[in-house]
Amino acid sequence: MSASHLDAELSLRRGDFGLSLAFTADAGATVALVGPNGAGKSTTLAALAGLLPLTEGHLRVGARTLEAPADATREPPQARDVGMCFQGQALFGHLSAVDNVAYGLRARGVARTQARAMAHSWLERLEVGGLAARRPAQLSGGQAQRVALARALITAPSLLLLDEPFAGLDARTHAEIRELLRRTLAEFEGVALLTSHDFRDVEALADEVLVLEHGALAQRGSPAAVAAEPATEHLRAMVDAR
Numbered sequence: 001m002s003a004s005h006l007d008a009e010l011s012l013r014r015g016d017f018g019l020s021l022a023f024t025a026d027a028g029a030t031v032a033l034v035g036p037n038g039a040g041k042s043t044t045l046a047a048l049a050g051l052l053p054l055t056e057g058h059l060r061v062g063a064r065t066l067e068a069p070a071d072a073t074r075e076p077p078q079a080r081d082v083g084m085c086f087q088g089q090a091l092f093g094h095l096s097a098v099d100n101v102a103y104g105l106r107a108r109g110v111a112r113t114q115a116r117a118m119a120h121s122w123l124e125r126l127e128v129g130g131l132a133a134r135r136p137a138q139l140s141g142g143q144a145q146r147v148a149l150a151r152a153l154i155t156a157p158s159l160l161l162l163d164e165p166f167a168g169l170d171a172r173t174h175a176e177i178r179e180l181l182r183r184t185l186a187e188f189e190g191v192a193l194l195t196s197h198d199f200r201d202v203e204a205l206a207d208e209v210l211v212l213e214h215g216a217l218a219q220r221g222s223p224a225a226v227a228a229e230p231a232t233e234h235l236r237a238m239v240d241a242r
């Protein structure tokens with residue numbers, strides 16, 4: 001594995017909005033993207049996932065180039081070895097919790113019995129092992145979020161993308177799932193990126209913070225370093241509110 005497991009130089013346009021952002025991250029690192037609404041956090045995750053094409057730059061994971069517009073390289077999303085937990089990307093309503101979690105393995109050709117056994121063990125790890133047979137409509141928001149995290153993690157992806165993983169959870173559930181995610185990410189071998197509007201999430205989970213504003217990097221550093229000298233008003237408010 002190379003020293004920088006993730007090497008991203010992302011340049012793209014989305015209507016009037018332009019994103020231009022370069023960063024690297026080591027294997028095993030967790031990177032938090034923070035910034036005000038519309039700064040480009042979700043757009044960054046969508047670009048990494050291959051859902052929005054780059055116009056310039058490159059995206060490399062380990063020795064593999066996922067995207068490089070200059071030489072017309074572009075791996076489609078399903079070939080990227082990415083685990084995603086995106087806002088609004090609901091669980092499959094017609095599948096049970098265990099089959100939702102097994103889905104990524106089944107899509108990679110793992111036999112049903114083995115995929116289900118692994119899915120059960122991921123549901124146990126996320127403390128919802130007893131809910132395996134339930135459909136998404138029979139789960140609370142916090143339970144569904146645990147199932148969604150298991151679904152994203154089960155394939156041991158090189159990149160794990162979590163867009164506001166605690167959105168809509170009550171304070172207690174938020175803290176519980178944050179702690180569970182902290183323990184899970186400590187063992188995760190890929191690069192994890194998450195977005196959050198809560199600096200307590202950043203402090204608990206991230207090794208590195210990328211502070212975005214208007215589609216560009218305003219500051220980068222450890223949670224302690226950026227909290228000590230916030231470069232943007234938005235970050236200062238986030239730090240003060242923690």
Ligand SMILES: Nc1ncnc2c1ncn2[C@@H]1O[C@H](COP(=O)(O)OP(=O)(O)OP(=O)(O)O)[C@@H](O)[C@H]1O
Pocket residue numbers: 014015016017035036037038039040041042043044
């Ligand atoms: N489907 C779309 N088509 C065109 N522009 C879009 C689309 N989705 C988002 N944008 C624009 O891209 C810009 C960045 O949005 P993005 O969702 O990445 O911000 P964000 O930092 O994730 O914000 P939030 O905190 O609200 O989730 C915004 O100006 C937004 O209006």
